[in-house]
Amino acid sequence: MFSFLTSFLVVASWLQAPAAKPTPAAKPAAAPIEWSAARPLTVADFLGRPGPSDRLAALTTSDLKADAACRDFVFSSTVHATFNPNTSWIRNPAAITPALLRHEQVHFDITEVYARIMRQKLLVFAAKANCEKLQPGFNNVTKLVYDQWDREQNRYDAETNHGLNTAKQDYWEKQTHIKLAQLETFASK
Numbered sequence: 001m002f003s004f005l006t007s008f009l010v011v012a013s014w015l016q017a018p019a020a021k022p023t024p025a026a027k028p029a030a031a032p033i034e035w036s037a038a039r040p041l042t043v044a045d046f047l048g049r050p051g052p053s054d055r056l057a058a059l060t061t062s063d064l065k066a067d068a069a070c071r072d073f074v075f076s077s078t079v080h081a082t083f084n085p086n087t088s089w090i091r092n093p094a095a096i097t098p099a100l101l102r103h104e105q106v107h108f109d110i111t112e113v114y115a116r117i118m119r120q121k122l123l124v125f126a127a128k129a130n131c132e133k134l135q136p137g138f139n140n141v142t143k144l145v146y147d148q149w150d151r152e153q154n155r156y157d158a159e160t161n162h163g164l165n166t167a168k169q170d171y172w173e174k175q176t177h178i179k180l181a182q183l184e185t186f187a188s189k
Helices: 098-128 131-160 166-182
Strands: 058-071 074-083
Touching: 058 098, 058 131, 074 098, 074 131, 098 131, 098 166, 131 166
Parallel strands: none
Antiparallel strands: 058 074
């Protein structure tokens, strides 16, 4: 399962009455994992917990992070495919199958495919970018890619039945690897 998160967190501080014994410090959040062909996901990467209404065996939260700037009227951009360990989870890590872990990996791989597509489109955009009107053009390019990426992730889950249709799962794995190879020129350096 894939989750595309576009939300804001509001953090509030609360005054507490003195406690009888100190409460343990909260565990620090794990840093996002940037996509790398040399570093596949492992069961240990899934640190989140499913909610009571979650019925899936696992959930991968990945993100496309894009940024652009103009310095001395020269456009530059960065795009990263990341995996969020804190909101990604496996219902029963002790019973995970290699097939389920592969299904979740392909979600992350699809995110990298779209990171490469975005880098490709931003390279074309840079050739004609007007630094004085950077934000609207950048927003248009990234929104288009985000929308395509979201549809592709949903289509992947629908066609593979969340990885349970092994023939379709194999097909998606192969096609995703082909796309990664075709877009190798736009891999992060």
